[in-house]
Amino acid sequence: MGRFLSVRLLRDLLPALSLVLVLAAIAWLNPRAISYLGFTLMLNLAVPIVLATVAQMFVITGNDLDLSIGPFVSFVACVGATWLVENPLVGILVLAVSIGIYALLGWLIQWRGLPSIVVTLGMSFVWQGLAVLVLPKPGGSAPDWLLSLMNVKSPVLPFPVVASLVIAIVAWFIVMRTSYGAVLRGTGGNAAAIARAGWPLPVLKAGLFAAAGLFGVLSGLALLGVTTSADANVGNGYTLLSIAGAILGGGEFVGGIVSPVGAVIGALTLTLAASPLLTFLDIPPDWQVGANGIILIVVLAARTRIGRQAART
């Protein structure tokens, strides 16, 4: 039993371990990077990535996959850079409706038993098209409150670190500590049991997708706050990055097994490993995506090994 616990613990600690490894490598290559300013710069784009990863995590909780989160983030950034500035009420309304569309999709996927990959791939075209319609040319400007929020100089810890902590705690609380969160995870673990307990599955799935939509909106706004202007493709890379982060952080595709804190750590690891670490290693940026792929493969391989070890003991 003790052996089993330690293996289980090792598996849970794997995301944190990978982050520590990446941090150690950065500290070794460039000690000056480990500072308030260093982290502020290195984690410049971390907050939107973390938020998109948490959005993806909600969808993965229900054994689905959202391939439209990237274009959705782009769409939100475009709305934020135009309507939210010119006419805040309309902007807020549009963003609220888009969260509603996410909920509707979750409901539709469950009700009709649809493959979420195809539905969200189709939606990725819709969000992309809407983003192009809202903002045909790169530009626009971020609302002032967003700019000042994303440029807060927090004491002791840099803002991206503080924000990541807050996001991790909020997501952890929703998913792991509330009874509704347990039911949501149950839809991924054993949907039939949840349905038999009297819960309407389509509504639960709508809830999961609405949460994803909400965090997607936050991600788009955070991204806009960092980049100060938007274009229709600004968030497109987030689709794959968010899946990678959520899986890296301990999420599984089946069984409703997710880890909000792990997802945040996974997103941070990918952010740090993809750009700053490669720069310090003098590896050209061409290999950024490739580095993400290799990290994903290594961590998942390690996790499988640990899992097999656990099965044996």
Next chain:
Amino acid sequence: MKALAARLSRPWAWSFLGAVLVFVLAVSFTGGAGAGGMITTALALAVFTIVVGLGQMIVITLGPGNVDLSLPANIGLASAVSMTVMNGSDSLVGIGLLAALGCGLAIGVANYLLIRALGIPPIVATLSSSFVVQSIDIAYGRGLQIKPPDGFADFVSLQIGGIPVCAILAMLLSAGFGIALRRTIYGRSLMAVGQNPRAAQFAGLALERTRLITYGLCGMLGGLDGALLAGYFRGANVDLGNEYLLSSIAVVVIGGTSVAGGKPSVPGIWGASLFLILLLTMLNTFGVSAGVRLVATGLVIVAVIAIAGNRGLVNPSPK
């Protein structure tokens, strides 16, 4: 009437119906002008979707969770490799095509090994490998300005009596697939594995060999597509395969292949590919902006899936 009903009960019949519908809409908008040209162009472009669609179809037929997300990266890399090997010379076209097939096969086998040896779920395995392949392509293909050999480029866009030669070849390839799925040990094993891997294993079928062949074959089709696309669009490009992530999966599902696995539909790949491309043609003739075109395409895909897509999941055999 009964015969018609029987035909319509086949999942793939709807995709052809859809293709005919959008075609009629497009032609009636132009008042009948350019109908022939529309079909020629649609067939020429459909070839590329069909080739990767067949690959995605056999992977999805392996059963729930199996999907190849590395096809776009595969197409991009294979286009660069084939153009480099051909080096603009007609005498090297054969070797260039072999190189593209080999490149795709390597990616397919790598996908399989990630799934099998490292125990990574197929979606994440093909996703991670696509990251790596994409990086290799960016590093290797940067600034690659090699044009395809003239003979190859001409051949890819060659048509006889308004029918692209490549479409005829794709028809032969599809027919080969149809026969292979029904008549060969591999084809029967694939369907058995997709329907119930445990039962297939107990029946003594080579489970892992079937999976290996399937991912390898899908990779090769992606590689072939990369070479063909580079020939058609006159040059390799990292982004050449981007649109085929959606379309390869969409044509499989719209074409009536069961998402639950074990039940492929080759004609559906044709119907759905023509439907998607004619849909774009129709929107183009209507003269809508790029944004509206994207939104309309996405909505139609979601709507079609919502109306027809769950047949394979809820009611696997409508016999």
